Each structure stands twice: as structure tokens, then as C-alpha cells.
Amino acid sequence: MQDSETTQAGRAMRRVPRWWLIPAVLLVILAGLCAAYWSGASGVASVGASPATPAVIPVSATVERRAVVKQVVLSGKVVAGAQFAIKASLSEGVDRLVLTSAPKTVGSILAPGELVAAVSGRPLLVLPGGVPLYRDIELGNSGPDVAALHTALAGFGYAISSTDTFDTVTQRALIDWYKAAGYEAPTAAPSPKTVKPAGADSQPLPGKEVPDGVVFRWKEFVQIPGDTGTITAMAGNGSVLAEDGTVAQVKIADDSIVARADVVQSESFPVGGAATIRAGSAVLETKVVHVSDFMEGDQSKNQIPGKDITFEVPPGAQGFAEDQSVTVTAGTAATESLAIPLIAVRQEEGTPYVVLQKSGEWQRVKVKVVAQADGWAAIADVEGLEPGDEVKLQ
Template sequence: MQFVVSPAEIAARTAPPEPGPVTAPVEERVIENTIVARGEVTYADAIDVTIDAAAGEERPVVTGHVPEIGTVLKPGNIALEVAGRPVIVLPGTLPAYRMLSVGMRGPDVVQLKDALGALGYAAGDPGSDLFDYDTAAALGALYEQTGYEAADGGSEARLALRDAERAVRDANTAVAQAQADLKDASDGGARNVIGEQAAVNSAWVELTDAQESLVTAQEGVLPRLPSSEVLFLGDLPRRVDDVSVARGDILSGSPMSVSGAALTIIGSLSKQDAELLSEGDEAFYPGPGGEELHATVQRIAAPASRGESEDGSQEEGASDGNGGGGQSGGDRYTVTLSPGDLTSEQIEALRGTNVRLRLPIASTDGEVLAVPLAALSAGSGGENRVELLIDAKNGADAETEIVEVEAGLAADGYVEIISEEPRLVAGAKVVVGR
């Protein structure tokens, strides 16, 4: 019997509603205009590390300092130990490709001096591309701090230095002896002292040559930087994401991959949405437990032009990023956000996930009076107004009144209204249709 419905009840259910205005209540609410996007939570700029192991004198055996995943590499840290020698991390974007020593010039020397200067070492004139004595001294201090002896010319260079020092001493003795012989010849009244003077001159020439050789030999034992003992990385610090070697392995290929040390959120936006945002703007996203977390916009990057790389250089055969013609994701702007202060548990739970981003671009200062957008109309003079329900009566004869209002922020189907009309309060009804 519960499924049996009388004809009268069916007629009541299907009967049209009483004629009259369709109304909606005036509400008190916060109106917030937001941009909604998706973002990947990740460690940005992952790269595979390469070390010039072939430049070392010994077999490239990994002997120690193998980092664990999650290790943060900072300037001056040791990334790896190969054949008993350190691979020192320094800031820079130009890979090491040759040994640097006193007297050399080039952009790699400038990079090294900048890196040493950033660590607090006096590495010489930063505006010069010359590897000088100050650069060598700073490099030696860096090696001493890491607990290793700086590379130099080796045993052959040290032997050459001893020989050069001995040659200078012998040359000084020869000069002194030639000068004594010349003095004796002059004091003895000999008229012909040309031979003794020539011997003095010859001794001085030999001393000068010996001193120049000594300078060269001294440079040979000054600290130098082999390309196998340095790892230049941009945007330090960096986080170790993966390690592919162990102690005792022969180094071949990339021993590890690293990325930015700070967790970031990377999303994409349309041009229209991107132009509404600025660096420093606040954003919100859900945490692993459903809690709302705060993020901050760090960077907004425009897409590269079609057929052009991000650095502005022309790329051969560039496409629109979609494997063919037409619109693509390459037309969208990239937004990078800092995810805020997170616990280690939150970091592990969020890393590698895709989250919903909410980016407010305008908001009312607290709750305001708001009505549906359909309740707002324009008068003949362009003024904004709403139709306020005064008395519903029997529907068809409902009494309403047009009230002029000032419209504020609109979002999510609602618009803020400002009016001096005392009857226009929360709970009052306004007409949205008939």
C-alpha cells in the first residue's frame, strides 16, 4: 500500500506552482575571486651529475663520501671521493673541462674566483680572468678546510723546485766569486780587467736565468684545480635524489642526480589568469590530512615563443609542444610556488603528488551583504538596483520595491551590495526571476 498514490496526491504534486516572483535571500558571506589550477609538488630542476673522472691520474675508483638520498649539497661540500681525492661542490654553471693553475686565463677562471669569493676566500681581482697567486692561495685554503692536500705538480715539480733553488744558490756564489776576482784584479794594478768584468756579467746573466727558472718552479708547486676534483652546480644548495654508485665501484657515467633543495609547486595558467597574479601572492592547497596549507607565488614565467627556446635562441624543428600544429600546453604560463613550512612527514606525503591550487586575486574584508548575480539589474541611468520583496501575499499579488544599490566584488555567482536601505539586511528576499 505504501506504493499506492491517490489521484488527488498525484495532481497536487504535479500542479504548477503559485504564480509570483522567484526570490532568493540576502546573505552575509565573504566573496573571494580566485583562480583554480593544478600543481605538481616536486624538487625542481633535476639534473644528472657528471664528473670528469678521465682527467684523474689514478683509476676512478669510488673510495668514499658516497652521499645518501636526501643529502643537501652546499658550496664547499664534498660530493664524492674518487681515488682518494675529493670532488668539491662549487657554485657555477660552466662544467669543469681542464685543470686550472697559475697563469691560466678564461671564463672558467672567473667562475672559480667568484665561487671562492662567495665562500669568503680572497681569490684575487674578481674582474680579472687570470689565475694568480691569490687564487692559488685561496684554493689551497679551501682544500685545507675540506681536510685534503691541494693538488700540485707532484713529485717532479717538487724536485724541479729543489733543483731551481740550488741553481740560484750556485749562481749567487758564482756572482760573488766573479766580483771578488774583479776586485783583486783592480787592486793589483792590473790594467787589463776586461776578462774579470766579462766573468761578472756572465755570472749575473746566469743568476737572472736561475731566478726566472725558480719562479716557474715555484708556480709548479702551487695549488691547482684538476677538473676531476670539482663539481660546479648552479642554484645551490642541491638535494641528492638518486645515487647510482657505491664505495669500490669504478666511476662511469653519472654517479648521482640532484635537484633543487627546496620543495616547490609548479603549475600552469592561462595568460589571462597569469596577468592577475604577482610574485608574493598567497595561495592555498590541501595537505595530506585534508588540512589547508599556505603557499607563496615565487615566479611567473611566460611561455617561450614558438620555435624559440627559453633563453631566446632559435630551436631547429621546434613544434608547438603538442607533437603537431594547433594550440598546446606551451601557450600556458608556468607558475612556481613555495609550499611554505612543512613537517618532514608532510614533505614525504606531498612529494610527487598533484594538488589543487586556489589563488585568491581579490576578496572582501570579511563578510558582506551579497545577493545572486541574477538579482542585480541596471536602471535607465546605468545605476545598479535590486527588487526587494516587501510582502509575498498570495504570490501573484506580491508587493516588491526597486532599491538602488552599489555593487562590489562579484565571484562564484554572488555580488556584494552596499545600500542605506534599512530593510535590505541578511535574510531579506530579493527577486531573481518571475
């Protein structure tokens, strides 16, 4: 009976309403909000009391003296100049070609009128390229080859008649030319007698005895493309020449340098334009002599599509051997000038100036920008601005 009463009492206690919990929770929340507000207000007050932000320290750069130029650089190679072979021919009565005398050596320059060498006892003389060589010329012959021969002999300083005929005056000029070279002029017959020049009266030339039958043997003359060249190889004295009769190799064109440029780069290398070539420590100031048409690339040769630029290599240039790799820069070697970072240049009403630090103070100095490249500005010399000065950046 007692247990029943106790159970009923417990149930009655659980039914007691707890309405007071709601106001209690609201009071706790309100107290938290107030505490947060006062904490924020105190933080703002403390920030307001902090010291002022420090001033920005100006950034400066040093004035330098350097080359400021936009450079276009190519890779190239030295290409050997064209070569020409001087050859001797078998003449009547000669069984084989043997070099019997070589007055010229490697490095000698050949020009019209000079003796190259003697082959099988007979000379090889240089004639200008304008003289047609295709026949032996005898007394009384005429034609364009005779007229050209007269012009050549006159150019060597020998007296020539006004006719276009191979006459005794021409024979005398040939005799003198051969004699100057140390040889006798060839003749068709060995017996000498006094003769008169064609068209002259019956009186012989005073003191001018001309052997009968002096002829022009075309095989005793050689010609060089361009008329001049430099000997690069010469057969040795006493050597039997090869079947083709080659006596010497002559360079008829100077070495050159060729570099491939893409279409945009080629615009920096016009014909006649200046260029600087470098090969190790060797430096060469030269010019562009030729620009090719557009050429396709060749991956096997590591060549890009573009144009081949050819540069002149003056005779005697040192340090540029055949097939040597070089670097080519457009223009001449850049000269140095005052230089500052481009961002240090300011403008006011179109007038450029820099802010310069002098004696601890900043002051304006008007400048003239003469070139820009790679973030630098080249400045013309101006009073008050010199290397080592500090200029303010933007």
C-alpha cells in the same frame, strides 16, 4: 369493391398538406435561443458577484554571506623539477671510483665552495659555473680560467693577488680551501720550500710557506647549473660508482604545476597572476610563471588545444607530490561578502538599492554591488543589511 374504395381513401389522406410543421419547428428553435440567452445572462451576473482576486504575495530571498566570484578552473599535474647528475672522473693513479666519504645527505643543499663527497680518497668541491674547467693549472699559468678562479676564491673569502696569474697567493688560497674541507691541496711535487708571489720582491711571504708545485686539478671540482641544487639521491659510503661516475642526483629546479587551458581560459592566467592550487585538503596560493604558445590537442592524452600554464611550487610545499593531479583556480581564494540574488537588486536614477523587510515593513536600502557571478551579487557591507535579512525579489 370495398377494397378499392379503401385504397383510394388512403391515397387521399397522404395528400393532405402539413404546412403547420414549419412554424412549429421555428417556435422550438426560438424558444431554445431565448433559454440560452437567459442562462448566459445569469452566469455573467453570478461571476460579477464573486469575491475580488487576492493580492499577490511578494517573493523574497535571504541575505547570505558567501564568496561571489567568476572562477576559471583547470585540471593540472605536479611536474618534478629538473635533475642534474654530479659525476666523478678517474684521475692519474686511480684504478676505479669508490665513494669514500659522503658528508652530504639527501635533502642537503649544495652551493659553490662546499664539499660534495670524497671519491677514491680525493674531494669533490663545488665551483661556480663561471669558471671554465678544461685543464690543470700550475704556477705561472694565466688566462680566463685563472681570472675566473680568482673571482671564485675571492667570493669564498680568500685573499687573491691583483694579477691574473696563478701565483703563490692563489696557491695559498687553494691550500686554505682544501684544508677547510679536510683535505690537502694536490701538488705536482711533494718537496716544500719558501717561495715568493709573482711580481713581489725577494722577500718571502712572512709565515706563508707554500709547497712547491701546488696545482689546480680540474677533475677534483664539479659545477651545478644555476650554482645551487638539492640532493635527491646519493651513493652509499664504500660503494663502487657506476661507469659514468655518478655520485649524486641534484634537483636544480623546483617542482611546478602544469595545466592546459583553452584560448579563452588562458586569458585568466597571465604571467605573474595569482592562482589557487588544490590537491585533496592541501591548498597552495601561488602564481603563474610561464604561458606557452598555442599547442595542438592530443586525444590520446586527453589534452585539448590551447596553452600550457605553468605555476610555481615553492620549496617545502606539503601535499603536492610528483605526478599528483590538482585543480587550479584563477586568482586567490575568494573572500566572502554579503550576497543576494542578482534579481533582488533594483535601480533608480543609476543608484542600486534593495527592498528590505524590517519589522514587517518593506524599506529601501542603498547598496554597492562589488561583484557578480552565477546569478548572485556581492554587496559591500552596509549599515542596516546583514545575513538573515529578507530582500524582495523583482
